[in-house]
Amino acid sequence: MSLTEARREYLRDYYRRAPERQYTATMRWKAEHPLRYAASKAALRANRNSAAAGVIDHLTMEDVLALWRRQPVCIVCGGGRGIDHIVPLIQGGSNAPDNIQTMCRPCNRAKGPGRRGFGKVIHAA
Numbered sequence: 001m002s003l004t005e006a007r008r009e010y011l012r013d014y015y016r017r018a019p020e021r022q023y024t025a026t027m028r029w030k031a032e033h034p035l036r037y038a039a040s041k042a043a044l045r046a047n048r049n050s051a052a053a054g055v056i057d058h059l060t061m062e063d064v065l066a067l068w069r070r071q072p073v074c075i076v077c078g079g080g081r082g083i084d085h086i087v088p089l090i091q092g093g094s095n096a097p098d099n100i101q102t103m104c105r106p107c108n109r110a111k112g113p114g115r116r117g118f119g120k121v122i123h124a125a
């Protein structure tokens with residue numbers, strides 16, 4: 001479901017006049033949509049990291065949700081969700097949906113920056 005531009009503009013104005021209502025609405029949305037919230041955070045983080053690496057394509061919340069439907073758990077430990085770039089951004093990898101896989105943050109941290117295809121290698125063996 002997407003909001004029309006007019007509705008978006010109305011809400012932008014509404015919240016500009018009373019920022020505390022936006023905070024409340026955001027908190028309610030987060031509580032009601034934990035998966036979408038996690039996906040939007042993951043996409044935001046990926047886009048921030050990719051901007052730092054000079055990558056211009058953007059990952060959307062919908063891209064992340066689609067990934068998590070295909071690959072619901074971390075491909076390394078079977079645990080929580082998160083995303084990992086198969087070809088790391090700093091090695092020229094992109095934010096294209098076929099370059100991301102589900103990996104929890106602890107596994108992603110263990111993988112470290114710049115290591116290519118960690119999860120895929122393990123699961124191909």
Ligand SMILES: [Zn+2]
Nearest residue numbers: 074077104107
């Ligand atoms: Zn994991």
